[in-house]
Amino acid sequence: xxxxxxxxxxxxxxxVMDSGTAxxxxxxxxxxxxxxxxxxxxxSANSRIHVGWVTSPYEAKEELDTAISGHCSRLGEAKYTFVxxxxxxxxxxxxxxxxxxKNEPPAIQLxxxxxxxxxxxxxxxxxxxxxxxxxxxxxxxxxxxxxSLITELNYIAxxxxxxxxxxxxxxxxxRTAALFNKWVWTRNTRFTxxxxxxxxxxxxxxxxxxxxxxxxxxxxxWANFRQGCYNFSGVYLQAMLRIAGDLPDEFxxxxxxxxxxxxxxxxxxxxxxxxxxxxxxxxxxxSAHISFLRQLWSSDDLRILVDPKTDTFLYxxxxxxxxxxALRQAVRDVNYKSSESSTTSLAVSxxxxxxxxxxxxxxxxxxxxxxxxxxxxxxKYDAYGDAVMGVLKxxxxxxxxxxxxxxxxxxxxxxxxxxxxxxxxxxxxxxxKGDHLKVKLYIVEKNANAIITLxxxxxxxxxxxxxxxxxxxxxxxxxxxxxxxxxxDLIVSELLGSxxxxxxxxxxxxxxxxxxxxxxxxxxxxxxxxxxxxMSNHIHQTIRAQSIPYLARGLPSHGRLQPELNGEGxxxxxxxxxxxxxxxxxxxxxxxxxxxxxxxxxKEMFTFQHPNFQHSTNERSAFIEFxxxxxxxxxxxxxxxxxxxxxxxxxxxxxxxxxPGMMSWFPALIPLREQLRADDxxxxxxxxxxxxxxxxxxxxxxxxxxxxxxxxxxxPIQNPNGESYYMRM
Numbered sequence: 001x002x003x004x005x006x007x008x009x010x011x012x013x014x015x016v017m018d019s020g021t022a023x024x025x026x027x028x029x030x031x032x033x034x035x036x037x038x039x040x041x042x043x044s045a046n047s048r049i050h051v052g053w054v055t056s057p058y059e060a061k062e063e064l065d066t067a068i069s070g071h072c073s074r075l076g077e078a079k080y081t082f083v084x085x086x087x088x089x090x091x092x093x094x095x096x097x098x099x100x101x102k103n104e105p106p107a108i109q110l111x112x113x114x115x116x117x118x119x120x121x122x123x124x125x126x127x128x129x130x131x132x133x134x135x136x137x138x139x140x141x142x143x144x145x146x147x148s149l150i151t152e153l154n155y156i157a158x159x160x161x162x163x164x165x166x167x168x169x170x171x172x173x174x175r176t177a178a179l180f181n182k183w184v185w186t187r188n189t190r191f192t193x194x195x196x197x198x199x200x201x202x203x204x205x206x207x208x209x210x211x212x213x214x215x216x217x218x219x220x221x222w223a224n225f226r227q228g229c230y231n232f233s234g235v236y237l238q239a240m241l242r243i244a245g246d247l248p249d250e251f252x253x254x255x256x257x258x259x260x261x262x263x264x265x266x267x268x269x270x271x272x273x274x275x276x277x278x279x280x281x282x283x284x285x286x287s288a289h290i291s292f293l294r295q296l297w298s299s300d301d302l303r304i305l306v307d308p309k310t311d312t313f314l315y316x317x318x319x320x321x322x323x324x325x326a327l328r329q330a331v332r333d334v335n336y337k338s339s340e341s342s343t344t345s346l347a348v349s350x351x352x353x354x355x356x357x358x359x360x361x362x363x364x365x366x367x368x369x370x371x372x373x374x375x376x377x378x379x380k381y382d383a384y385g386d387a388v389m390g391v392l393k394x395x396x397x398x399x400x401x402x403x404x405x406x407x408x409x410x411x412x413x414x415x416x417x418x419x420x421x422x423x424x425x426x427x428x429x430x431x432x433k434g435d436h437l438k439v440k441l442y443i444v445e446k447n448a449n450a451i452i453t454l455x456x457x458x459x460x461x462x463x464x465x466x467x468x469x470x471x472x473x474x475x476x477x478x479x480x481x482x483x484x485x486x487x488x489d490l491i492v493s494e495l496l497g498s499x500x501x502x503x504x505x506x507x508x509x510x511x512x513x514x515x516x517x518x519x520x521x522x523x524x525x526x527x528x529x530x531x532x533x534x535m536s537n538h539i540h541q542t543i544r545a546q547s548i549p550y551l552a553r554g555l556p557s558h559g560r561l562q563p564e565l566n567g568e569g570x571x572x573x574x575x576x577x578x579x580x581x582x583x584x585x586x587x588x589x590x591x592x593x594x595x596x597x598x599x600x601x602x603k604e605m606f607t608f609q610h611p612n613f614q615h616s617t618n619e620r621s622a623f624i625e626f627x628x629x630x631x632x633x634x635x636x637x638x639x640x641x642x643x644x645x646x647x648x649x650x651x652x653x654x655x656x657x658x659x660p661g662m663m664s665w666f667p668a669l670i671p672l673r674e675q676l677r678a679d680d681x682x683x684x685x686x687x688x689x690x691x692x693x694x695x696x697x698x699x700x701x702x703x704x705x706x707x708x709x710x711x712x713x714x715x716p717i718q719n720p721n722g723e724s725y726y727m728r729m
Contacts, residue, residue: 045332048300051324052082052125054269058311060090065109072115072123078320079328084165084305086110087126087152097131103141105129105148112159125194126156126164133205134175146179157189165194165240165305171204171212171221177228184232193237194266194303197222199244215680217250219259220631223677226263226537231675233545234264234538240305241265241296243289245273251292256630258596260296262535267303268293272310272323283322290330297331351666352593353539355546357558357586358497358668361409362504363696363728365447371412379662380651381418384494387523387645388422391490395521396426396437403439404486408473408493408512410443412450413457415494416466440486441465446472474511481515488516491611492523498589498653498668499605500527500641501690504697504727506608506618513611522610526644530602530654531637531670533626533684536595540635543671546583548573558586559719560698560726577723584673585724587699591666592638598684599626602640602654606690618697620690628682633675634703637686639668672703672715681708691722696729698722 053075055064064071068085075083086093089109097103112120132149136142149166156164168176180193198204201216222239229237241260243251250256270289278284285293296302306323313319359366374380388405395403407416423439431437443466445451451470458466471479479485491512497503509522548555554563554571559582563573575582606620628634642652652658653665670686678684688701700720705713719725 041333041336045328046079047081049328049332050081050303051079051327052084052303052305053078053080053320054084054127054305054307055086055090055093056308057090057094058308058314060094062091065089065091066111066114068110068124069115069119072119075320079324080306080320082123082125082303084125084127086129087156087159087161087164088129093127093129095129095131097141103144105131105144108151108155110155117160120159121162124161126152126159126161128152128164128166130167132166133169134179135170135173135206142175146175149176149179150183153183156191157187161191163192163194165196167196168198168221168225169204170206171201171216172206173225174228177225180237181229181232184229184237190236192235192266194240195222195225195238196240196242196269199242199271200246200248203244215631217256217631218248219250219256219263222263223631223633227675231537231541231544233541238264238266240267240269240303242269242271242307243274243292244271247288247292252288254295257292257295259535259630259632261298262594262596263537265296265298265302267305268296269305269307270323270327272306272308272313275323275326283319283326285326285330293327293330294334297334300335351591353542353590353595355539355542355669356589356666358502358589358727360503360727361495362508365449366411368412368449368453371450374664375412375414377662377664379659380494380664381414383645383649383651383659384415384492384523385418385422385425387649388419388490388492389426390646390649391521391523392422392426392437392439393430395489396430401436401438403437403489405439405441405490405492406476406488406512407441407443408476408491408508409495410445410450410454410468411447411494412453413443415492416441416443416454416457416462419492420462420465440467442467442469442485442488444469444471444473444476446470472511473508476512477515488520490521490523491516496524496527496641496643496665498641498665499529499531499587499639500643501529501606501608501618502587502668502699502727504729506610506612507692507697507729509610510612510615510618513613513615516611516613518613520611521646524610524643524645525647526607526609527641528607528644529605530640530642531605531624531686531688532597532599532602532640532655533628533634533686534592534595534597534636534638534669535632536592536635537633537675538594539590539592539669540671540675543583543588544580547579557582557724558726559724560696560722581673582724584671585719586671587639587725588669588671589666590669592669595638597638597655598628598630598632598634601656602638605639605686605688617692618690619692621688623685623687625683625685628678628680628684630680632678634672634678634684634705635675636669636671639670641665670699670701673718674715676703676705676713676715678705679707682706694729695726696722697727698725 072083091109092106095105128149132145134142134145134149197218201207274285274289275283304327405419410416419439419441427436443454445454454468458464458468469479493509495503495505495508554573556563557573561574563571566572603624605622605624640654642650642654644650651662683706685704687704688699691698698719700717702717703715
């Protein structure tokens with residue numbers, strides 16, 4: 001029979017003195033069932049991995065516009081799941097404008113009633129006419145192109161298609177971007193727009209070896225177009241990477257390829273000249289092309305379009321199917337392997353890229369469910385147990401009989417259990433019977449609700465060995481002197497946020513300093529925060545798009561201001577700085593997924609040590625520089641920390657040293673108001689201040705971008721005076 005116990009249950013045993021901890025039974029799949037599952041996964045590639053066909057001039061007969069059902073059926077037989085078809089029909093789609101002529105494109109001739117609406121939605125992607133060029137040097141043709149593109153977008157909306165695609169053929173497409181910018185922001189019509197990018201910069205119509213910047217690349221073409229659409233939602237505006245026979249350098253340079261992991265990538269357009277013939281006479285892909293696809297195949301939701309560049313498929317009836325098969329074989333197992341994740345990954349996967357406000361446990365009381373989430377982290381509590389054991393060994397070496405420990409911020413008591421287990425393990429290993437070292441344990445907790453749990457634990461589990469103090473720990477010196485409590489040999493706390501100090505651990509622990517002995521040890525002894533610049537268009541959009549529901553308009557903000565009672569008798573939280581600035585000027589907690597780091601290593605930001613016997617200020621200032629090694633958009637900085645519990649017992653969320661399996665802390669996110677465009681060779685710096693006043697603590701930050709020529713770009717100071725993010729004391 002399987003157990004439903006979790007690690008948190010083991011923190012609340014019936015008796016802390018029980019020998020050992022029961023390991024819940026687990027059901028493991030047999031080797032045979034695992035192999036069968038893998039085989040089924042591979043065989044399901046035809047339905048999981050969507051490969052589409054780009055209808056080409058080679059098969060464009062006029063009657064095809066009224067026979068699309070048969071066209072789709074034939075493609076289905078070759079294992080294609082959708083088709084990119086000229087939305088105006090093949091006659092209009094493959095019309096050739098003549099220089100100097102009047103150039104009136106044919107009318108749309110693709111009747112919608114030949115397919116049921118759900119079939120159009122499922123099997124057809126509308127392709128805008130390839131001849132459309134809104135940025136043509138010929139102003140008359142550019143005007144015709146704009147009118148034609150609007151006509152075709154209107155027809156896509158009329159047909160109710162779920163997706164459309166357009167090919168960009170230029171490095172710079174400002175008029176096309178402006179048209180899309182107006183469309184996406186002003187039309188109440190939503191379909192996915194796949195923007196096909198050129199296969200290389202050199203293939204662009206406006207490429208000039210003399211005037212085109214040397215660092216121009218496909219990503220920059222996309223980023224400029226996306227920016228021209230005011231970074232509209234990546235749910236609807238997505239890039240499609242075109243893959244030709246010769247891959248450009250940026251498609252084989254890993255650090256430049258990685259940028260697409262932080263962009264809204266819809267999929268790939270694979271030109272048929274990439275295929276070779278394998279030893280069995282089948283169409284196949286080169287290892288370089290396969291590697292590129294696999295590196296970016298983040299989800300089976302991506303789409304692949306096959307774009308024929310010759311008419312060979314007309315004479316080889318199996319070739320179409322071979323094209324699709326080779327693509328599916330290239331990527332079919334990528335997400336199967338990544339899905340073989342640890343329990344930790346599965347437990348946190350629902351939080352991917354979800355914005356969370358950092359906890360403020362000093363000014364707000366946590367609820368039971370929040371405590372329960374953190375109590376699942378066995379790795380963290382084991383490390384705390386090792387640290388306590390280390391202190392017991394050091395202090396107990398002189399033969400003393402008692403050690404006084406204060407747990408500051410006890411929550412529901414899991415670290416209390418950990419401390420008493422460490423006492424038991426120490427006596428088992430290092431003391432003779434009758435010569436045991438006794439821990440005199442005090443637990444301080446301000447949350448009146450958690451106090452109920454602590455008293456129950458003391459009665460049920462700890463044999464009434466613990467003195468429970470209901471108070472803000474900053475009042476402990478006053479209470480302890482009044483009650484004649486013992487001074488601590490060791491204080492233990494777990495008051496850390498995602499960048500260490502952002503849940504006000506320094507302020508809390510400084511409040512008990514006057515009660516400590518000169519030799520009192522603190523767990524933790526030190527914590528250091530770290531940052532690194534990141535790229536993530538998705539998270540930038542997510543932050544900007546946050547809105548406050550009507551029924552939540554009276555909830556307190558995370559900033560300095562509090563809700564007010566307006567003249568209508570309703571409680572309302574005001575945001576004088578504006579909603580978007582309020583969103584962008586906060587620090588968030590995020591399990592980062594659709595992002596990349598832009599630095600090979602994180603760098604230190606702030607350091608705090610405890611006990612702070614010198615009463616050093618908790619204000620800090622840092623200026624941290626990072627070299628940029630690719631063209632990119634910097635959306636902000638990811639924050640991490642490492643926690644030195646005792647001597648060599650360390651917990652870390654820093655990517656380079658992350659404690660395996662630990663899930664208690666997600667990274668912090670320090671966003672910029674606007675994405676900051678940086679080029680290869682630039683240097684970006686985060687300037688950040690930690691400020692303190694009588695009421696609380698806040699950060700103010702800005703970024704500085706330095707160009708190789710000495711030009712400096714500085715962003716506005718964010719969160720001035722804690723107006724958007726303020727940690728109350």
